Amino acid sequence: MTLHVTNTLTGETEPFEPQDPDNVLLYYCGLTVSDPPHLGHARSWVHVDVMHRWLEYLGYDVRHVENFTDINEKIVARVGEDDLGEDEAEVARTYIERTLSDMRSLNLLRAEVYPRVSEHVPEIVDLVETLVEKGYAYESNGSVYFDVTSFDDYGKLSNQELEEIESQGDPDERTEKRNPADFALWKAGGVDEKAVLEHRHDGVDLGCAHTKAETWDSPWGEGRPGWHIECSAMSMTHLGETLDLHVGGRDLVFPHHENEIAQSEAATGEVFANYWLHCELFQMDDEKMSSSLGNFVTVADAVEQWGTNVLRTFLTAGSYNSKQLYSDETIAEAEERWERLERAYGSAVEVLDSPAARTKLEDEELRTAVADAREEFTAAMNDDFNTREAQSALLSIATAINRHLEEPANVERNDGGAEGGYDYRGLRRAVENLEELGDVLGLSFVGGTTGRADLAGDVVELVLDVRERERGDGNYERADELRDELEAMGIEIQDTDEGPTYRLPSDE
Numbered sequence: 001m002t003l004h005v006t007n008t009l010t011g012e013t014e015p016f017e018p019q020d021p022d023n024v025l026l027y028y029c030g031l032t033v034s035d036p037p038h039l040g041h042a043r044s045w046v047h048v049d050v051m052h053r054w055l056e057y058l059g060y061d062v063r064h065v066e067n068f069t070d071i072n073e074k075i076v077a078r079v080g081e082d083d084l085g086e087d088e089a090e091v092a093r094t095y096i097e098r099t100l101s102d103m104r105s106l107n108l109l110r111a112e113v114y115p116r117v118s119e120h121v122p123e124i125v126d127l128v129e130t131l132v133e134k135g136y137a138y139e140s141n142g143s144v145y146f147d148v149t150s151f152d153d154y155g156k157l158s159n160q161e162l163e164e165i166e167s168q169g170d171p172d173e174r175t176e177k178r179n180p181a182d183f184a185l186w187k188a189g190g191v192d193e194k195a196v197l198e199h200r201h202d203g204v205d206l207g208c209a210h211t212k213a214e215t216w217d218s219p220w221g222e223g224r225p226g227w228h229i230e231c232s233a234m235s236m237t238h239l240g241e242t243l244d245l246h247v248g249g250r251d252l253v254f255p256h257h258e259n260e261i262a263q264s265e266a267a268t269g270e271v272f273a274n275y276w277l278h279c280e281l282f283q284m285d286d287e288k289m290s291s292s293l294g295n296f297v298t299v300a301d302a303v304e305q306w307g308t309n310v311l312r313t314f315l316t317a318g319s320y321n322s323k324q325l326y327s328d329e330t331i332a333e334a335e336e337r338w339e340r341l342e343r344a345y346g347s348a349v350e351v352l353d354s355p356a357a358r359t360k361l362e363d364e365e366l367r368t369a370v371a372d373a374r375e376e377f378t379a380a381m382n383d384d385f386n387t388r389e390a391q392s393a394l395l396s397i398a399t400a401i402n403r404h405l406e407e408p409a410n411v412e413r414n415d416g417g418a419e420g421g422y423d424y425r426g427l428r429r430a431v432e433n434l435e436e437l438g439d440v441l442g443l444s445f446v447g448g449t450t451g452r453a454d455l456a457g458d459v460v461e462l463v464l465d466v467r468e469r470e471r472g473d474g475n476y477e478r479a480d481e482l483r484d485e486l487e488a489m490g491i492e493i494q495d496t497d498e499g500p501t502y503r504l505p506s507d508e
Contacts, residue, residue: 003055024063025244025245032072042299046311046316048066051245053441063112077197087212087214117230121216139220160258185229188220242273280323316391342446344402363404366400373400374393409422463482
Protein backbone atom coordinates (compact mmCIF):
# COMPACT_ATOMS: atom_id res chain seq x y z
CA MET A 1 0.00 0.00 0.00
CA THR A 2 1.30 3.44 -0.97
CA LEU A 3 1.57 6.20 1.61
CA HIS A 4 -1.25 8.72 1.25
CA VAL A 5 -1.27 12.15 2.90
CA THR A 6 -3.91 14.85 3.32
CA ASN A 7 -2.64 17.89 1.45
CA THR A 8 -3.96 21.20 2.80
CA LEU A 9 -3.10 22.83 -0.52
CA THR A 10 -5.59 20.70 -2.45
CA GLY A 11 -7.89 19.59 0.35
CA GLU A 12 -7.47 16.02 -0.90
CA THR A 13 -5.84 12.84 0.37
CA GLU A 14 -3.19 12.06 -2.23
CA PRO A 15 -0.54 9.41 -2.87
CA PHE A 16 2.80 10.68 -1.63
CA GLU A 17 5.37 10.93 -4.40
CA PRO A 18 8.60 12.77 -3.51
CA GLN A 19 10.61 14.46 -6.23
CA ASP A 20 13.44 11.98 -5.69
CA PRO A 21 12.16 8.40 -5.23
CA ASP A 22 14.88 7.78 -2.64
CA ASN A 23 14.83 11.02 -0.66
CA VAL A 24 12.30 13.18 1.16
CA LEU A 25 12.77 16.89 1.88
CA LEU A 26 10.82 17.70 5.05
CA TYR A 27 10.58 21.14 6.64
CA TYR A 28 8.85 21.82 9.93
CA CYS A 29 8.08 25.34 11.19
CA GLY A 30 9.79 25.35 14.57
CA LEU A 31 9.42 27.44 17.69
CA THR A 32 9.74 31.10 18.45
CA VAL A 33 11.92 30.60 21.50
CA SER A 34 10.29 33.01 23.95
CA ASP A 35 8.78 30.61 26.51
CA PRO A 36 9.37 27.06 27.78
CA PRO A 37 8.08 24.42 25.31
CA HIS A 38 4.71 22.96 26.31
CA LEU A 39 2.65 19.89 25.40
CA GLY A 40 1.09 21.72 22.46
CA HIS A 41 4.57 21.97 20.95
CA ALA A 42 5.34 18.40 21.98
CA ARG A 43 2.28 17.11 20.13
CA SER A 44 3.49 18.54 16.82
CA TRP A 45 7.09 17.48 17.52
CA VAL A 46 6.06 13.90 18.19
CA HIS A 47 3.88 13.65 15.10
CA VAL A 48 6.57 15.10 12.85
CA ASP A 49 9.00 12.66 14.48
CA VAL A 50 6.62 9.77 13.67
CA MET A 51 6.39 10.98 10.07
CA HIS A 52 10.19 11.03 9.93
CA ARG A 53 10.41 7.54 11.40
CA TRP A 54 7.76 6.06 9.10
CA LEU A 55 9.32 7.59 5.99
CA GLU A 56 12.64 6.04 6.99
CA TYR A 57 10.86 2.75 7.68
CA LEU A 58 9.55 2.87 4.09
CA GLY A 59 13.14 3.19 2.89
CA TYR A 60 13.48 6.92 2.26
CA ASP A 61 16.46 9.01 3.27
CA VAL A 62 14.79 11.86 5.15
CA ARG A 63 16.32 15.33 5.14
CA HIS A 64 14.47 16.90 8.05
CA VAL A 65 15.01 20.60 8.77
CA GLU A 66 13.39 22.42 11.71
CA ASN A 67 14.06 26.08 12.44
CA PHE A 68 14.34 28.18 15.57
CA THR A 69 12.95 31.70 15.35
CA ASP A 70 15.40 33.58 17.57
CA ILE A 71 14.49 37.12 16.40
CA ASN A 72 11.13 38.30 17.71
CA GLU A 73 9.60 40.94 19.97
CA LYS A 74 8.35 38.14 22.24
CA ILE A 75 11.97 37.18 22.90
CA VAL A 76 12.93 40.79 23.55
CA ALA A 77 10.10 40.95 26.09
CA ARG A 78 11.90 38.31 28.18
CA VAL A 79 15.16 40.27 28.47
CA GLY A 80 16.10 40.58 32.14
CA GLU A 81 13.42 38.15 33.34
CA ASP A 82 14.44 35.29 35.66
CA ASP A 83 18.09 35.39 34.60
CA LEU A 84 17.14 34.40 31.05
CA GLY A 85 19.61 36.84 29.56
CA GLU A 86 20.46 40.49 29.17
CA ASP A 87 19.78 40.83 25.45
CA GLU A 88 17.71 39.20 22.72
CA ALA A 89 20.43 36.80 21.57
CA GLU A 90 21.17 35.58 25.09
CA VAL A 91 17.50 34.93 25.89
CA ALA A 92 17.14 33.01 22.62
CA ARG A 93 20.18 30.87 23.40
CA THR A 94 18.79 30.06 26.85
CA TYR A 95 15.47 28.87 25.44
CA ILE A 96 17.06 27.00 22.53
CA GLU A 97 19.17 25.05 25.02
CA ARG A 98 16.07 24.16 27.03
CA THR A 99 14.14 23.25 23.89
CA LEU A 100 16.84 20.88 22.63
CA SER A 101 16.94 19.22 26.06
CA ASP A 102 13.16 18.74 25.94
CA MET A 103 13.41 17.28 22.44
CA ARG A 104 15.92 14.71 23.63
CA SER A 105 13.74 13.82 26.62
CA LEU A 106 10.87 13.01 24.22
CA ASN A 107 13.03 10.57 22.24
CA LEU A 108 12.83 12.64 19.06
CA LEU A 109 15.06 11.81 16.13
CA ARG A 110 17.44 14.67 15.46
CA ALA A 111 16.75 16.88 12.47
CA GLU A 112 19.48 17.24 9.87
CA VAL A 113 19.90 20.83 11.02
CA TYR A 114 18.14 23.37 13.26
CA PRO A 115 18.72 26.69 11.46
CA ARG A 116 18.31 29.95 13.37
CA VAL A 117 17.01 33.15 11.85
CA SER A 118 19.95 35.17 13.21
CA GLU A 119 22.35 32.97 11.24
CA HIS A 120 20.51 33.51 7.95
CA VAL A 121 20.05 37.28 7.73
CA PRO A 122 22.30 37.50 4.60
CA GLU A 123 20.10 34.92 2.83
CA ILE A 124 16.99 36.79 3.95
CA VAL A 125 18.31 40.10 2.59
CA ASP A 126 19.21 38.42 -0.73
CA LEU A 127 15.70 36.96 -1.02
CA VAL A 128 14.07 40.32 -0.28
CA GLU A 129 16.31 41.99 -2.89
CA THR A 130 15.21 39.41 -5.46
CA LEU A 131 11.54 40.13 -4.74
CA VAL A 132 12.11 43.87 -5.07
CA GLU A 133 14.00 43.43 -8.35
CA LYS A 134 11.22 41.22 -9.76
CA GLY A 135 8.52 43.74 -8.83
CA TYR A 136 6.83 41.70 -6.14
CA ALA A 137 7.98 43.94 -3.26
CA TYR A 138 8.56 47.62 -2.62
CA GLU A 139 10.46 49.80 -0.15
CA SER A 140 8.64 52.30 2.06
CA ASN A 141 10.34 54.42 4.75
CA GLY A 142 13.16 51.90 5.12
CA SER A 143 10.84 48.91 5.33
CA VAL A 144 10.06 46.46 2.51
CA TYR A 145 6.61 45.00 1.88
CA PHE A 146 5.34 42.18 -0.34
CA ASP A 147 2.67 43.34 -2.76
CA VAL A 148 0.00 40.64 -2.49
CA THR A 149 -1.77 41.92 -5.62
CA SER A 150 1.32 41.06 -7.68
CA PHE A 151 1.03 37.33 -6.95
CA ASP A 152 -1.93 35.83 -8.82
CA ASP A 153 -2.24 32.73 -6.63
CA TYR A 154 -2.30 34.56 -3.30
CA GLY A 155 -4.82 32.83 -1.02
CA LYS A 156 -4.58 29.38 -2.62
CA LEU A 157 -3.54 27.61 0.60
CA SER A 158 -6.10 29.21 2.93
CA ASN A 159 -8.79 29.46 0.21
CA GLN A 160 -9.31 33.18 0.80
CA GLU A 161 -10.16 35.85 -1.72
CA LEU A 162 -7.77 38.79 -1.70
CA GLU A 163 -10.52 41.38 -1.20
CA GLU A 164 -11.69 39.51 1.91
CA ILE A 165 -8.29 39.53 3.62
CA GLU A 166 -7.95 42.02 6.43
CA SER A 167 -4.89 44.15 7.11
CA GLN A 168 -1.73 42.26 8.03
CA GLY A 169 0.91 43.45 10.46
CA ASP A 170 0.96 46.27 12.98
CA PRO A 171 -1.53 49.15 12.67
CA ASP A 172 1.32 51.66 12.28
CA GLU A 173 2.31 49.95 9.01
CA ARG A 174 -0.91 50.91 7.22
CA THR A 175 0.32 54.32 6.09
CA GLU A 176 3.43 52.69 4.58
CA LYS A 177 1.64 49.97 2.60
CA ARG A 178 0.00 50.11 -0.80
CA ASN A 179 -2.55 47.48 0.20
CA PRO A 180 -3.72 46.63 3.74
CA ALA A 181 -3.03 42.93 3.09
CA ASP A 182 0.60 43.54 2.08
CA PHE A 183 3.04 42.07 4.59
CA ALA A 184 6.49 43.07 5.84
CA LEU A 185 9.62 41.43 4.49
CA TRP A 186 11.98 43.84 6.24
CA LYS A 187 11.19 46.25 9.06
CA ALA A 188 13.12 49.48 9.50
CA GLY A 189 14.74 50.19 12.87
CA GLY A 190 14.50 48.13 16.02
CA VAL A 191 11.58 46.72 17.99
CA ASP A 192 8.80 49.05 19.00
CA GLU A 193 8.44 49.50 22.77
CA LYS A 194 4.69 48.91 22.57
CA ALA A 195 5.22 45.57 20.81
CA VAL A 196 7.57 44.44 23.56
CA LEU A 197 5.26 45.65 26.32
CA GLU A 198 2.40 43.66 24.81
CA HIS A 199 4.29 40.42 25.44
CA ARG A 200 5.88 41.32 28.77
CA HIS A 201 4.75 39.13 31.67
CA ASP A 202 2.45 40.81 34.18
CA GLY A 203 4.23 42.43 37.06
CA VAL A 204 7.58 42.65 35.26
CA ASP A 205 8.93 46.12 34.51
CA LEU A 206 9.72 46.82 30.88
CA GLY A 207 12.89 48.67 31.73
CA CYS A 208 14.99 49.16 28.61
CA ALA A 209 14.35 45.67 27.22
CA HIS A 210 13.30 47.01 23.81
CA THR A 211 16.75 48.56 23.36
CA LYS A 212 18.37 45.11 23.61
CA ALA A 213 16.90 43.96 20.30
CA GLU A 214 19.31 43.16 17.47
CA THR A 215 19.34 45.00 14.15
CA TRP A 216 21.22 44.42 10.89
CA ASP A 217 22.40 46.49 7.93
CA SER A 218 20.52 46.16 4.65
CA PRO A 219 20.21 48.02 1.33
CA TRP A 220 17.20 49.81 2.86
CA GLY A 221 18.92 50.76 6.12
CA GLU A 222 19.20 49.31 9.62
CA GLY A 223 16.38 46.92 10.48
CA ARG A 224 15.08 43.42 11.20
CA PRO A 225 13.61 40.62 9.05
CA GLY A 226 9.88 40.10 8.80
CA TRP A 227 8.54 36.88 10.28
CA HIS A 228 7.31 35.17 7.12
CA ILE A 229 10.43 35.66 4.98
CA GLU A 230 12.55 33.83 7.56
CA CYS A 231 11.19 30.33 6.90
CA SER A 232 11.42 30.74 3.13
CA ALA A 233 15.08 31.73 3.35
CA MET A 234 16.03 29.00 5.82
CA SER A 235 14.16 26.16 4.10
CA MET A 236 15.50 27.04 0.65
CA THR A 237 19.03 27.43 2.01
CA HIS A 238 19.07 23.90 3.38
CA LEU A 239 16.58 22.00 1.20
CA GLY A 240 16.38 23.85 -2.11
CA GLU A 241 13.61 25.70 -3.91
CA THR A 242 10.96 22.94 -3.74
CA LEU A 243 10.14 20.93 -0.62
CA ASP A 244 8.38 17.58 -0.57
CA LEU A 245 6.68 18.02 2.81
CA HIS A 246 6.05 21.25 4.68
CA VAL A 247 4.55 20.63 8.13
CA GLY A 248 3.29 23.07 10.74
CA GLY A 249 0.47 23.89 13.11
CA ARG A 250 -3.05 24.46 11.79
CA ASP A 251 -2.95 28.01 13.15
CA LEU A 252 -0.11 28.85 10.74
CA VAL A 253 -2.06 28.23 7.52
CA PHE A 254 -2.79 31.96 7.37
CA PRO A 255 -0.99 34.21 7.25
CA HIS A 256 2.38 32.51 7.78
CA HIS A 257 2.24 29.62 5.33
CA GLU A 258 0.19 31.55 2.78
CA ASN A 259 2.87 34.24 2.78
CA GLU A 260 5.67 31.68 2.58
CA ILE A 261 4.16 30.33 -0.62
CA ALA A 262 3.72 33.77 -2.16
CA GLN A 263 7.21 35.11 -1.49
CA SER A 264 8.99 31.82 -2.28
CA GLU A 265 7.22 31.10 -5.56
CA ALA A 266 7.43 34.73 -6.62
CA ALA A 267 11.20 34.67 -6.09
CA THR A 268 11.95 31.32 -7.74
CA GLY A 269 9.11 30.66 -10.16
CA GLU A 270 8.96 27.13 -8.75
CA VAL A 271 6.43 25.31 -6.56
CA PHE A 272 7.51 25.92 -2.97
CA ALA A 273 6.13 22.71 -1.40
CA ASN A 274 4.27 19.82 -2.99
CA TYR A 275 2.50 18.64 0.18
CA TRP A 276 1.33 20.77 3.11
CA LEU A 277 0.45 18.90 6.29
CA HIS A 278 -1.01 20.69 9.30
CA CYS A 279 -1.17 19.47 12.88
CA GLU A 280 -4.39 20.25 14.68
CA LEU A 281 -4.42 22.24 17.88
CA PHE A 282 -4.07 20.77 21.33
CA GLN A 283 -7.12 21.59 23.43
CA MET A 284 -7.19 22.44 27.13
CA ASP A 285 -10.50 23.54 28.66
CA ASP A 286 -11.98 24.27 25.21
CA GLU A 287 -9.06 26.52 24.25
CA LYS A 288 -5.90 25.74 22.39
CA MET A 289 -2.89 25.19 24.66
CA SER A 290 -0.55 28.11 24.12
CA SER A 291 2.10 30.20 25.79
CA SER A 292 0.18 33.42 25.15
CA LEU A 293 -2.90 32.13 26.95
CA GLY A 294 -0.84 30.79 29.85
CA ASN A 295 -2.82 27.52 29.93
CA PHE A 296 -0.01 25.09 29.32
CA VAL A 297 1.89 22.19 30.84
CA THR A 298 5.60 22.37 30.09
CA VAL A 299 7.34 19.47 28.40
CA ALA A 300 9.86 19.25 31.24
CA ASP A 301 7.12 18.94 33.88
CA ALA A 302 5.16 16.41 31.81
CA VAL A 303 8.19 14.17 31.21
CA GLU A 304 9.10 14.30 34.88
CA GLN A 305 5.57 13.36 35.93
CA TRP A 306 4.64 10.70 33.39
CA GLY A 307 7.77 9.66 31.51
CA THR A 308 8.50 9.59 27.81
CA ASN A 309 6.63 6.41 26.88
CA VAL A 310 3.37 7.44 28.53
CA LEU A 311 3.57 10.89 26.92
CA ARG A 312 4.23 9.48 23.47
CA THR A 313 1.42 6.96 23.92
CA PHE A 314 -0.85 9.86 24.87
CA LEU A 315 0.26 12.13 22.03
CA THR A 316 -0.04 9.42 19.34
CA ALA A 317 -3.48 8.30 20.58
CA GLY A 318 -4.91 10.80 18.11
CA SER A 319 -3.76 11.41 14.56
CA TYR A 320 -1.79 14.56 13.75
CA ASN A 321 -4.72 16.20 11.95
CA SER A 322 -7.35 15.51 14.62
CA LYS A 323 -7.94 17.67 17.67
CA GLN A 324 -6.82 16.27 21.00
CA LEU A 325 -7.95 17.11 24.52
CA TYR A 326 -5.60 17.23 27.46
CA SER A 327 -7.14 16.12 30.75
CA ASP A 328 -6.38 13.89 33.71
CA GLU A 329 -8.65 11.25 32.17
CA THR A 330 -6.94 11.19 28.77
CA ILE A 331 -3.51 10.99 30.39
CA ALA A 332 -4.71 8.15 32.64
CA GLU A 333 -6.00 6.26 29.61
CA ALA A 334 -2.61 6.61 27.91
CA GLU A 335 -0.87 5.42 31.06
CA GLU A 336 -3.06 2.32 31.12
CA ARG A 337 -2.41 1.59 27.41
CA TRP A 338 1.36 1.88 27.85
CA GLU A 339 1.25 -0.39 30.91
CA ARG A 340 -0.67 -2.98 28.86
CA LEU A 341 2.00 -2.91 26.18
CA GLU A 342 4.87 -2.95 28.66
CA ARG A 343 3.40 -5.81 30.73
CA ALA A 344 2.72 -7.96 27.67
CA TYR A 345 6.20 -7.29 26.33
CA GLY A 346 7.86 -8.09 29.66
CA SER A 347 5.83 -11.29 30.13
CA ALA A 348 6.69 -12.47 26.62
CA VAL A 349 10.42 -11.79 27.10
CA GLU A 350 10.38 -13.62 30.43
CA VAL A 351 8.80 -16.71 28.85
CA LEU A 352 11.12 -16.55 25.83
CA ASP A 353 14.09 -16.84 28.17
CA SER A 354 12.67 -19.81 30.06
CA PRO A 355 12.46 -23.58 29.43
CA ALA A 356 8.71 -23.22 28.93
CA ALA A 357 9.25 -21.74 25.44
CA ARG A 358 9.22 -24.68 23.03
CA THR A 359 10.69 -24.96 19.56
CA LYS A 360 8.14 -27.40 18.12
CA LEU A 361 5.01 -25.89 19.64
CA GLU A 362 2.98 -23.67 17.30
CA ASP A 363 0.08 -21.41 18.18
CA GLU A 364 -1.46 -20.40 14.86
CA GLU A 365 -3.84 -18.01 16.58
CA LEU A 366 -0.90 -16.08 18.07
CA ARG A 367 1.09 -16.06 14.84
CA THR A 368 -1.93 -14.99 12.76
CA ALA A 369 -2.80 -12.22 15.23
CA VAL A 370 0.74 -10.84 15.06
CA ALA A 371 0.81 -10.99 11.25
CA ASP A 372 -2.61 -9.31 11.04
CA ALA A 373 -1.54 -6.59 13.49
CA ARG A 374 1.54 -5.87 11.41
CA GLU A 375 -0.61 -5.43 8.30
CA GLU A 376 -3.03 -3.22 10.22
CA PHE A 377 -0.17 -1.09 11.53
CA THR A 378 1.28 -0.66 8.04
CA ALA A 379 -2.11 0.19 6.56
CA ALA A 380 -2.76 2.74 9.30
CA MET A 381 0.58 4.51 8.91
CA ASN A 382 0.21 4.59 5.13
CA ASP A 383 -3.22 6.13 5.64
CA ASP A 384 -1.99 9.66 6.36
CA PHE A 385 0.14 8.62 9.36
CA ASN A 386 -2.88 7.36 11.31
CA THR A 387 -1.18 6.85 14.67
CA ARG A 388 -4.48 6.14 16.44
CA GLU A 389 -5.10 2.98 14.43
CA ALA A 390 -1.40 2.09 14.49
CA GLN A 391 -1.43 2.21 18.28
CA SER A 392 -4.51 -0.03 18.28
CA ALA A 393 -2.58 -2.56 16.19
CA LEU A 394 0.20 -2.64 18.81
CA LEU A 395 -2.37 -3.23 21.54
CA SER A 396 -3.80 -6.16 19.59
CA ILE A 397 -0.34 -7.78 19.69
CA ALA A 398 -0.34 -7.32 23.46
CA THR A 399 -3.77 -8.95 23.63
CA ALA A 400 -2.57 -11.90 21.55
CA ILE A 401 0.47 -12.34 23.81
CA ASN A 402 -1.67 -12.32 26.94
CA ARG A 403 -4.13 -14.81 25.47
CA HIS A 404 -1.30 -17.17 24.54
CA LEU A 405 0.35 -16.94 27.95
CA GLU A 406 -2.94 -17.49 29.77
CA GLU A 407 -3.56 -20.80 27.98
CA PRO A 408 -0.32 -22.82 27.79
CA ALA A 409 -0.45 -26.00 25.69
CA ASN A 410 0.22 -29.37 27.29
CA VAL A 411 3.64 -30.66 26.23
CA GLU A 412 4.83 -34.19 26.88
CA ARG A 413 8.04 -34.62 28.83
CA ASN A 414 10.61 -37.37 28.27
CA ASP A 415 9.50 -39.06 31.48
CA GLY A 416 5.94 -39.40 30.20
CA GLY A 417 4.51 -36.49 32.18
CA ALA A 418 3.13 -33.21 30.82
CA GLU A 419 3.63 -29.52 31.49
CA GLY A 420 2.55 -26.19 30.05
CA GLY A 421 4.50 -24.92 27.06
CA TYR A 422 4.58 -21.86 24.81
CA ASP A 423 5.28 -21.09 21.16
CA TYR A 424 8.85 -19.76 21.12
CA ARG A 425 8.84 -18.57 17.51
CA GLY A 426 5.38 -17.04 17.84
CA LEU A 427 6.34 -15.11 20.96
CA ARG A 428 9.61 -14.01 19.41
CA ARG A 429 7.72 -12.60 16.42
CA ALA A 430 5.37 -10.79 18.78
CA VAL A 431 8.23 -9.26 20.77
CA GLU A 432 10.16 -8.24 17.67
CA ASN A 433 7.07 -6.60 16.18
CA LEU A 434 6.41 -4.66 19.37
CA GLU A 435 10.00 -3.43 19.30
CA GLU A 436 10.08 -2.65 15.57
CA LEU A 437 6.64 -1.09 15.20
CA GLY A 438 6.75 0.54 18.61
CA ASP A 439 9.93 2.29 17.53
CA VAL A 440 7.97 3.94 14.68
CA LEU A 441 5.83 5.59 17.37
CA GLY A 442 8.98 6.38 19.34
CA LEU A 443 8.14 3.92 22.14
CA SER A 444 11.06 2.23 23.86
CA PHE A 445 10.62 -1.20 25.43
CA VAL A 446 13.10 -2.27 28.12
CA GLY A 447 15.19 -5.34 27.34
CA GLY A 448 15.21 -7.33 24.12
CA THR A 449 14.87 -10.76 22.60
CA THR A 450 18.49 -11.64 23.40
CA GLY A 451 17.74 -11.91 27.09
CA ARG A 452 20.50 -9.41 28.01
CA ALA A 453 19.67 -7.67 31.28
CA ASP A 454 19.54 -3.89 31.08
CA LEU A 455 21.65 -2.87 34.06
CA ALA A 456 23.14 0.32 32.66
CA GLY A 457 20.81 2.64 34.55
CA ASP A 458 21.42 0.90 37.86
CA VAL A 459 25.20 1.02 37.35
CA VAL A 460 25.14 4.73 36.50
CA GLU A 461 23.04 5.50 39.57
CA LEU A 462 25.49 3.55 41.72
CA VAL A 463 28.44 5.54 40.32
CA LEU A 464 26.56 8.80 40.87
CA ASP A 465 25.89 7.82 44.49
CA VAL A 466 29.61 7.26 44.96
CA ARG A 467 30.32 10.61 43.28
CA GLU A 468 27.93 12.40 45.63
CA ARG A 469 29.60 10.84 48.64
CA GLU A 470 33.00 11.96 47.34
CA ARG A 471 31.69 15.50 46.91
CA GLY A 472 30.17 15.40 50.37
CA ASP A 473 33.56 14.42 51.79
CA GLY A 474 35.25 17.26 49.92
CA ASN A 475 36.98 14.95 47.40
CA TYR A 476 36.02 17.14 44.44
CA GLU A 477 38.86 15.97 42.21
CA ARG A 478 37.76 12.33 42.50
CA ALA A 479 34.11 13.36 41.98
CA ASP A 480 35.08 15.18 38.77
CA GLU A 481 37.01 12.13 37.59
CA LEU A 482 33.92 9.94 38.02
CA ARG A 483 31.82 12.43 36.05
CA ASP A 484 34.45 12.58 33.28
CA GLU A 485 34.58 8.79 33.06
CA LEU A 486 30.80 8.57 32.68
CA GLU A 487 30.73 11.29 30.04
CA ALA A 488 33.56 9.57 28.16
CA MET A 489 31.14 6.64 27.76
CA GLY A 490 28.52 8.93 26.23
CA ILE A 491 26.47 9.35 29.41
CA GLU A 492 25.30 12.93 29.87
CA ILE A 493 25.36 14.17 33.47
CA GLN A 494 23.59 17.31 34.64
CA ASP A 495 23.73 18.62 38.19
CA THR A 496 20.48 20.17 39.45
CA ASP A 497 19.24 21.55 42.75
CA GLU A 498 17.51 18.21 43.36
CA GLY A 499 20.63 16.19 42.60
CA PRO A 500 22.35 14.83 39.49
CA THR A 501 20.40 13.51 36.53
CA TYR A 502 21.72 11.48 33.60
CA ARG A 503 20.85 10.39 30.07
CA LEU A 504 22.14 7.16 28.55
CA PRO A 505 23.29 7.13 24.89
CA SER A 506 20.28 4.94 24.03
CA ASP A 507 17.92 7.62 25.39
CA GLU A 508 18.77 9.99 22.54
